Amino acid sequence: MRNGRPEGSAVLDRTPEAVQRTDLGEAERFVELYCAENGGDPPARMREIAREVARTGTYTHTPQELAFGARVAWRNSSRCIGRLYWRSLKVRDRRKVSTAEGVALECVQHLREATGDGRLRPTITVFAPDRPGRRAPRILNEQLIRYAGYRLDDGTIIGDPRNVEITDLAVKLGWTGRNGAFDVLPTIIDPGRGKTLLCNLPGDAVLEVPIRHPHFAWFAELGLRWHAVPAISNMCLEIGGICYPCAPFNGWYMGTEIGARNLADEDRYNQLPVIARRLGLDTSSERTLWRDAALVELNVAVLHSFEEDGVTMTDHHTEARRFMKHLEKEDRAGRVCPADWSWIVPPMSGSLTPVFHRYYDDSTLSPAFVHHPQ
Numbered sequence: 001m002r003n004g005r006p007e008g009s010a011v012l013d014r015t016p017e018a019v020q021r022t023d024l025g026e027a028e029r030f031v032e033l034y035c036a037e038n039g040g041d042p043p044a045r046m047r048e049i050a051r052e053v054a055r056t057g058t059y060t061h062t063p064q065e066l067a068f069g070a071r072v073a074w075r076n077s078s079r080c081i082g083r084l085y086w087r088s089l090k091v092r093d094r095r096k097v098s099t100a101e102g103v104a105l106e107c108v109q110h111l112r113e114a115t116g117d118g119r120l121r122p123t124i125t126v127f128a129p130d131r132p133g134r135r136a137p138r139i140l141n142e143q144l145i146r147y148a149g150y151r152l153d154d155g156t157i158i159g160d161p162r163n164v165e166i167t168d169l170a171v172k173l174g175w176t177g178r179n180g181a182f183d184v185l186p187t188i189i190d191p192g193r194g195k196t197l198l199c200n201l202p203g204d205a206v207l208e209v210p211i212r213h214p215h216f217a218w219f220a221e222l223g224l225r226w227h228a229v230p231a232i233s234n235m236c237l238e239i240g241g242i243c244y245p246c247a248p249f250n251g252w253y254m255g256t257e258i259g260a261r262n263l264a265d266e267d268r269y270n271q272l273p274v275i276a277r278r279l280g281l282d283t284s285s286e287r288t289l290w291r292d293a294a295l296v297e298l299n300v301a302v303l304h305s306f307e308e309d310g311v312t313m314t315d316h317h318t319e320a321r322r323f324m325k326h327l328e329k330e331d332r333a334g335r336v337c338p339a340d341w342s343w344i345v346p347p348m349s350g351s352l353t354p355v356f357h358r359y360y361d362d363s364t365l366s367p368a369f370v371h372h373p374q
Contacts, residue, residue: 022058023241030240057132067091069239070124073367079343081319082251084326090123098128100191103137104199111205114250120312124249129242135192137246144231148183182225209309213301226258228311239367252312254319259299260347316346320353338363
């Protein structure tokens, strides 16, 4: 998460030529971590790994190692405020799936299982890893569910400006959008070898929440909506020297991600001026704080809508307190808890939350979720 959005900063070269023999040093560091927290014999396990690397150039994690590595990668995500429940991550081991079609089917199933009836479940689906000389499949979308952004001839954009590039790519590959403000993009899968695949997500895999306000009936007339599951899909899961470039994962949204960023940012849906006008606010000067007033009402609407529809979401005050509890637990366990202040502090009312009033160690730990070049 951030909630739902653990993001790393490393960029790896994962071209076929760059995927070489696995680094035994990285494998050993992971094995020692795994055995320290779960029990086991590191030297014995490393002998097995060394023999497999000598024979194939890489090695295979046990199901237990994979699940532990994925959960610790979430625990290590310095930009995620929602790590208190890192142990609850459901790990779907789909390493035998290496075709674009198989990835598409499992991504749809991931969304169905993670969504449930609206009580979202933190979930990761791990597909085949990169191997020496062979790239594994990759998902080109930033998230499994994203809204299209259409750039018109006059330069204006319908939909989400963040997604103009991926929308252009989808159209180039044969997708036909409806030019709506909230058109769900197809998932675009690069198989590593062969033709790129477009996967149109079925309606039962995409739960959306219409945004309305508990006190202003006109709010529903704005036609705003957002999808329930934030499933990051363009990051690599790195565990012990093994790269899983296709490992979509989700938590759940924190309200401000939608209400203070996605729908509010000027380079996104930019709804604050629209809402301010409907509220009758004085927008003649920044000193009237009209943006702040509109922002609060937008966030009230987002939280109200998800709660009324029975869809899991947290607010920034609750999540900040949970993160402080997570810090305390990690400290008691003798572990460093990396955190990026600029991401941990929520994008509204930051100083009203306990995470604002301290510094953090932003060290880079492994296992981790990292960005790889497309």
